[in-house]
């Protein structure tokens with residue numbers, strides 16, 4: 001199956017590891033990712049204010065372009081996924097936003113929210129199947145204890161994201177099992193890392209990250225996985241500066257490529 | 263309520279798209295909030311202060327710069343109120359004023375380190391300036 005792929009800005013720069021391993025692994029699993037031509041930055045945060053139109057446009061351009069190409073739109077970065085999926089929901093449910101956006105963009109065919117937005121993990125679960133990964137695991141991570149760090153953006157608000165149970169998600173743990181490793185549950189796996197607040201109040205983000213990593217370390221994890229470059233940054237700089245809290249953090253796609261031996 | 267404060271509160275309700283009257287003051291939003299300890303006005307108070315038209319006080323609150331938009335309050339509110347959206351509406355009302363950006367481009371160089379992802383810069387600008 002072929003998806004239109006929306007990598008986003010950070011995956012082209014600081015988070016190349018998230019992107020490149022995702023592309024290689026998809027290929028090995030029989031999935032074709034074709035990069036959406038001329039995509040633009042999603043803006044990194046969902047425009048919560050109902051009267052913001054301009055900040056919704058880049059998402060709609062990507063969505064409409066995938067619709068015109070007859071493809072589902074596949075995302076990978078948690079933030080891009082969150083923004084694009086929520087803007088799509090706005091177009092589907094809010095007449096005023098839909099009208100204003102279409103009046104401005106004036107596309108040949110009005111965009112009414114037709115495109116399905118799929119996160120890479122959802123594609124692994126629903127299109128490839130975790131069993132297939134297990135079968136193709138050349139180098140399974142047997143014996144490794146891995147904590148899934150979900151953060152906020154994939155899960156909330158659940159009535160729009162519909163990703164997994166927002167309080168007790170399982171998709172990343174199922175993914176970890178498919179890698180042959182052992183998933184470790186810890187209390188802060190769906191709590192916030194501080195996000196963009198790190199740019200203004202480093203201490204607040206540091207506190208949030210310490211809650212997350214120390215609750216994971218208490219349960220003896222070998223590493224954490226994430227799908228978000230900002231979570232990666234916050235967790236990494238706040239953990240791996242001190243010896244006693246050292247904890248490797250990987251993008252989930254890095255481990256996938258490693259297990260598939262590509 | 264004074265006409266101006268009434269209009270201000272109505273604007274916040276419109277921008278946020280949330281109905282503050284549905285709040286039953288249970289405080290679950292505040293209990294869920296990871297930024298609570300740093301806030302001078304907590305999420306459930308944002309909801310009731312919009313009800314009472316105290317928008318000027320909310321606009322001066324430091325809470326609007328501490329909220330992480332994690333949506334825990336939204337997810338856990340039993341009444342479908344969205345404190346995060348109200349905080350965003352107040353934040354927008356502040357930064358939409360002329361010369362009122364909280365983060366300015368000249369602040370950026372000192373914030374940079376080699377690992378900072380573009381996503382952090384873009385999101386901080388979207389949240390803290392116009």
Ligand code: SF4
Pocket residue numbers: 284285286287288289290291292305306309338339340341342343344345
């Ligand atoms: S959780 Fe909802 S109902 Fe309870 S205080 Fe907060 S906004 Fe009000």
Ligand code: SF4
Pocket residue numbers: 291294295296297298305328329330331332333334335336345346349
């Ligand atoms: S969205 Fe903001 S107010 Fe709501 S729980 Fe998160 S940090 Fe607190």
